[in-house]
Amino acid sequence: xxxxxxxxxxxxxxxxxxxxxxxxxxxxxxxxxxxxxxxxxxxxxxxxxxxxxxxxxxxxxxxxxxxxxxxxxxxxxxxxxxxxxxxxxxxxxxxxxxxxxxxxxxxxxxxxxxxxxxxxxxxxxxxxxxxxxxxxxxxxxxxxxxxxxxxxxxxxxxxxxxxxxxxxxxxxxxxxxxxxxxxxxxxxxxxxxxxxxxxxxxxxxxxxxxxxxxxxxxxxxxxxxxxxxxxxxxxxxxxxxxxxxxxxxxxxxxxxxxxxxxxxxxxxxxxxxxxxxxxxxxxxxxxxxxxxxxxxxxxxxxxxxxxxxxxxxxxxxxxxx
Numbered sequence: 001x002x003x004x005x006x007x008x009x010x011x012x013x014x015x016x017x018x019x020x021x022x023x024x025x026x027x028x029x030x031x032x033x034x035x036x037x038x039x040x041x042x043x044x045x046x047x048x049x050x051x052x053x054x055x056x057x058x059x060x061x062x063x064x065x066x067x068x069x070x071x072x073x074x075x076x077x078x079x080x081x082x083x084x085x086x087x088x089x090x091x092x093x094x095x096x097x098x099x100x101x102x103x104x105x106x107x108x109x110x111x112x113x114x115x116x117x118x119x120x121x122x123x124x125x126x127x128x129x130x131x132x133x134x135x136x137x138x139x140x141x142x143x144x145x146x147x148x149x150x151x152x153x154x155x156x157x158x159x160x161x162x163x164x165x166x167x168x169x170x171x172x173x174x175x176x177x178x179x180x181x182x183x184x185x186x187x188x189x190x191x192x193x194x195x196x197x198x199x200x201x202x203x204x205x206x207x208x209x210x211x212x213x214x215x216x217x218x219x220x221x222x223x224x225x226x227x228x229x230x231x232x233x234x235x236x237x238x239x240x241x242x243x244x245x246x247x248x249x250x251x252x253x254x255x256x257x258x259x260x261x262x263x264x265x266x267x268x269x270x271x272x273x274x275x276x277x278x279x280x281x282x283x284x285x286x287x288x289x290x291x292x293x294x295x296x297x298x299x300x301x302x303x304x305x306x307x308x309x310x311x312x313x314x315x316x317x318x319x320x321x
Contacts, residue, residue: 101184115149125211130241138241193238222275232262
């Protein structure tokens with residue numbers, strides 16, 4: 001270590017090695033000898049080395065966390081936009097779906113009319129409301145009678161029409177689903193029919209296994225006489241010998257929560273006329289007018305074309321899945 005020593009003779013400063021303290025030395029300025037006293041030792045100041053601080057350079061741009069947050073925010077924004085678009089389209093999609101199901105429902109009635117016409121061509125009369133068992137009790141519905149004409153020959157051939165629909169001989173068949181008897185919008189059990197006739201002694205569909213000729217059925221005009229109607233809240237299994245009578249049909253108009261004339265459609269319910277024409281009647285159709293359309297020979301002056309809602313024709317209808 002280097003030490004500074006002041007000469008006692010000339011006060012000049014001399015640099016000496018620290019290990020020589022207490023030894024004889026000579027002044028570098030005046031040349032005179034002196035003993036290096038320990039009390040005069042002065043430690044030479046050390047020259048501090050200055051280390052220049054190097055500034056930390058930060059990378060410009062967004063940090064990783066900021067990028068993540070920005071990404072999440074962007075995804076949320078896209079999600080909100082998509083949800084908004086879907087919410088805006090849902091009513092339109094629902095309307096399209098309801099319209100499609102309404103057309104398919106009407107198409108079912110057209111199919112049923114074709115089957116009835118085929119039956120009339122072969123038998124010369126309309127099918128009875130139901131078949132009867134050996135005791136004359138109701139057995140199976142007209143809906144079972146038409147199965148072969150509807151393309152369900154395999155089910156038709158297994159039915160014992162001389163036994164009740166719920167007899168052991170017909171067990172299992174009654175639970176079969178016949179698409180032609182189901183409106184696509186009907187939410188009841190799949191074996192329940194969405195369509196029925198109005199049964200009565202003087203009506204088109206007659207009880208007791210009796211058939212009606214077309215000549216009798218269309219006295220008021222085939223275009224003004226109802227053959228089938230759409231049902232609401234149906235609990236009628238398609239094979240069961242059940243339909244509606246005139247009183248029940250009239251009283252069920254404009255009601256809900258129970259079996260009756262109606263439908264799940266927005267505008268009204270479908271009907272099939274004796275001339276093969278389909279139409280949709282308003283839910284609030286006048287009961288007396290409705291009765292006039294049901295009776296085939298009542299002599300009422302009713303123009304069915306003025307009662308209907310003029311729904312679109314479906315002659316070239318194509319089912320879109």
